[in-house]
Amino acid sequence: xxxxxxxxxxxxxxxxxxxxxxxxxxxxxxxxxxxxxxxxxxxxxxxxxxxxxxxxxxxxxxxxxxxxxxxxxxxxxxxxxxxxxxxxxxxxxxxxxxxxxxxxxxxxxxxxxxxxxxxxxxxxxxxxxxxxxxxxxxxxxxxxxxxxxxxxxxxxxxxxxxxxxxxxxxxxxxxxxxxxxxxxxxxxxxxxxxxxxxxxxxxxxxxxxxxxxxxxxxxxxxxxxxxxxxxxxxxxxxxxxxxxxxxxxxxxxxxxxxxxxxxxxxxxxxxxxxxxxxxxxxxxxxxxxxxxxxxxxxxxxxxxxxxxxxxxxxxxxxxxxxxxxxxxxxxxxxxxxxxxxxxxxxxxxxxxxxxxxxxxxxxxxxxxxxxxxxxxxxxxxxxxxxxxxxxxxxxxxxxxxxxxxxxxxxxxxxxxxxxxxxxxxxxxxxxxxxxxxxxxxxxxxxxxxxxxxxxxxxxxxxxxxxxxxxxxxxxxxxxxxxxxxxxxxxxxxxxxxxxxxxxxxxxxxxxxxxx
Numbered sequence: 001x002x003x004x005x006x007x008x009x010x011x012x013x014x015x016x017x018x019x020x021x022x023x024x025x026x027x028x029x030x031x032x033x034x035x036x037x038x039x040x041x042x043x044x045x046x047x048x049x050x051x052x053x054x055x056x057x058x059x060x061x062x063x064x065x066x067x068x069x070x071x072x073x074x075x076x077x078x079x080x081x082x083x084x085x086x087x088x089x090x091x092x093x094x095x096x097x098x099x100x101x102x103x104x105x106x107x108x109x110x111x112x113x114x115x116x117x118x119x120x121x122x123x124x125x126x127x128x129x130x131x132x133x134x135x136x137x138x139x140x141x142x143x144x145x146x147x148x149x150x151x152x153x154x155x156x157x158x159x160x161x162x163x164x165x166x167x168x169x170x171x172x173x174x175x176x177x178x179x180x181x182x183x184x185x186x187x188x189x190x191x192x193x194x195x196x197x198x199x200x201x202x203x204x205x206x207x208x209x210x211x212x213x214x215x216x217x218x219x220x221x222x223x224x225x226x227x228x229x230x231x232x233x234x235x236x237x238x239x240x241x242x243x244x245x246x247x248x249x250x251x252x253x254x255x256x257x258x259x260x261x262x263x264x265x266x267x268x269x270x271x272x273x274x275x276x277x278x279x280x281x282x283x284x285x286x287x288x289x290x291x292x293x294x295x296x297x298x299x300x301x302x303x304x305x306x307x308x309x310x311x312x313x314x315x316x317x318x319x320x321x322x323x324x325x326x327x328x329x330x331x332x333x334x335x336x337x338x339x340x341x342x343x344x345x346x347x348x349x350x351x352x353x354x355x356x357x358x359x360x361x362x363x364x365x366x367x368x369x370x371x372x373x374x375x376x377x378x379x380x381x382x383x384x385x386x387x388x389x390x391x392x393x394x395x396x397x398x399x400x401x402x403x404x405x406x407x408x409x410x411x412x413x414x415x416x417x418x419x420x421x422x423x424x425x426x427x428x429x430x431x432x433x434x435x436x437x438x439x440x441x442x443x444x445x446x447x448x449x450x451x452x453x454x455x456x457x458x459x460x461x462x463x464x465x466x467x468x469x470x471x472x473x474x475x476x477x478x479x480x481x482x483x484x485x486x487x488x489x490x491x492x493x494x495x496x497x498x499x500x501x502x503x504x505x506x507x508x509x510x511x512x513x514x515x
Contacts, residue, residue: 002080003027003163004144007099008051009041010034010067010129012106013149018044020101020152027159029099034059034067067128070094076135080142099155100136101146104129104184111191118195125188130181140174141167147180183209206372208364219246235356239333240341241348248305251275252327252350254412255307257357259329261381261408262309266424269293269316270409273304276431280409282424286316292425294319297446305329312337380510382407387506390486390495395504398423399458399481403506406460407483411512417462418443418470420454420479427452428477436461436470444477454478462512464488468497475501485511 007029011017014037021031021041033041034051041048052058055069075097078085089096105126110116136145144165146155151173158165186207193203210230219226226246236252238244244252254275262268262282269289271279278300281292286308294301306320307329314336320328321340327348328341341347358379365373384400395403406421413419414432418439421427428447430439440459447454455478464487465471471482471494482498486507498505 002098002142004029004098004159004165006030006032006075006095006097007101008032008067008072008097008132009101010037010051010132011101011103011149013103014040016149016152017041017101018046020149020156021046023156023160024099027163029159032097067132072097072132073135076100076132076143077139079139097136097143099144099146100132102129102133103147103149104133104180107184107191108187111187121191121195126184130184133177133181137174137177140170144170145173145177147173147177151176179209182207183211202374206364206374208372214243216246216249217243235352235354235359236329237351237353239338239349239351241327241344242346244327244348247274248327248348251305252307252329253356255305255327255329256352256355258409258412259307259309260355260357261411263355265309268309270307271297271301271304272307273300276413276429277409277426278304278429280426282405286310286313287319290316290319294323295450295452296426296429297450299449301325314340317341378411378512378514380512382508382510386508386510387483388486388509389504389506390491391498391503391505393499393502393504395458395481395506399504402458403460403481403483406458407508410460410462411514413462413514415462415513415515417460417512417514418474419460420444420447420457420474420477421460422457427454427457436463436465437473440470440473440477444473447477456480458483460484462514464491464511465494466490468493471497471503471505472501475503479503481505483508485509487511 007024009021009031010033017040025031025046031041031046031048032051032054033048038048038050051067055071057069071094074089074094078089105124107124110124111121133145133147136143144155146152154169155165186209189207213228213230213232216226216228218224228249251272255270255272258270258277259268266282267286267289268282269286270277271293279293279296281289283289283292302324303326305327306325311332311334312328312330313334317337317340321344325347327350329350329352331352333349341349361376363375363377367373384404401423402421405423406419409426410417410419413429416433416436416439418430418436419426420443428443430443433439433442444454457479458481459474459479461484464485466488467490474482481504483506486509488494495505
């Protein structure tokens with residue numbers, strides 16, 4: 001077995017580097033390094049050769065050119081045992097480099113800073129690092145390459161024991177390199193596209209790259225493999241409970257998007273099931289909001305997801321604890337709330353660290369056939385000034401409040417969506433039906449099951465009423481006002497039906513389909 005003779009180390013993240021380099025030096029490996037990395041190794045008492053001494057060419061252009069040299073890439077790329085390659089490197093005095101340790105300039109961390117200057121972003125685009133990584137990874141039959149400090153320990157153990165690494169490990173590390181450089185390039189492309197286009201232009205190529213955050217027990221069903229990727233931990237912190245499932249994550253992110261509609265509003269609580277709101281309430285306290293939300297549907301919340309728009313307190317926690325819930329999501333939890341809820345060992349408690357609904361301007365969905373859909377997130381907010389009154393009777397102040405409350409909720413129901421609402425609570429919910437009339441019937445039936453009167457309520461429809469029958473059904477159920485986008489060829493007939501029944505109706509001019 002050949003042994004590692006020479007290693008090139010050039011890193012931004014120096015965690016664990018010195019201990020790893022000490023293991024290499026103890027195994028007789030020559031260390032080559034650059035700039036700050038070389039200084040850190042020398043400060044630790046290690047013998048290090050500067051890259052300029054190795055190449056015979058100075059670092060230049062503020063360090064932009066230092067490793068882009070045949071003595072670096074030739075030493076990495078030549079095939080050991082290949083007579084032609086061996087002759088070429090001998091003729092040109094290119095010694096082998098058997099191990100490369102590189103982690104890249106912190107581009108992602110730089111552009112994550114608020115109001116980062118374009119110049120700073122550009123300067124943090126690494127050129128030499130990805131080039132060395134790719135050269136070493138391509139020639140992984142002979143060269144070991146490390147891009148992640150987490151791999152130091154395994155490599156160090158093998159070098160200490162045998163002086164070399166195994167082909168199996170080199171293959172694993174090479175694949176990791178190409179995943180990292182792909183993610184790095186994707187981050188650069190995404191940032192520059194946003195900078196140069198104002199963030200509105202659809203990318204010519206959709207590059208999606210996200211690190212594995214955690215494997216999941218299974219997907220939507222036990223026979224499906226699943227995992228979570230990306231920066232989930234930057235947005236949510238799990239405080240208690242068993243591991244999140246695939247469905248939990250879908251539900252809690254839907255719940256967080258809904259409750260974000262009420263940021264800074266009165267205490268608001270939402271209960272969701274299978275990403276659909278089944279009850280939303282507002283009150284002077286979260287306990288009062290819970291009572292209103294739970295009253296909408298006392299069956300569906302079993303095993304549901306609960307989200308609140310302010311710190312969850314003890315009285316509300318005590319009420320919630322009376323039923324079985326899967327997940328509770330809140331900006332924070334008081335000590336009293338934690339004392340109550342942590343008694344349920346399986347209940348997952350998540351703190352919202354930052355709002356994921358506005359984290360990125362785009363939604364990406366896989367549609368199979370190696371194809372994806374990309375769209376802007378539906379972050380449109382509707383205010384009273386956006387409403388167009390289309391009936392003879394204008395809505396009362398109470399009806400207007402109920403419209404604006406219900407419109408924020410119906411936006412998060414699966415289409416076709418019909419919601420009956422008061423000014424501070426949902427009354428009847430119908431979602432995901434093939435017919436808008438069917439959704440209305442379900443919402444009326446749900447309100448009846450909950451013994452909630454719909455007299456004087458507002459009906460909210462996520463898309464226009466295609467025929468008068470939906471509006472008529474709502475009026476017969478007790479709704480006195482309606483809010484909908486408008487835009488149907490039958491709008492005049494729907495308006496006439498509303499006028500005939502004394503229903504006040506407004507158009508928003510914005511549809512909120514959710515498939």
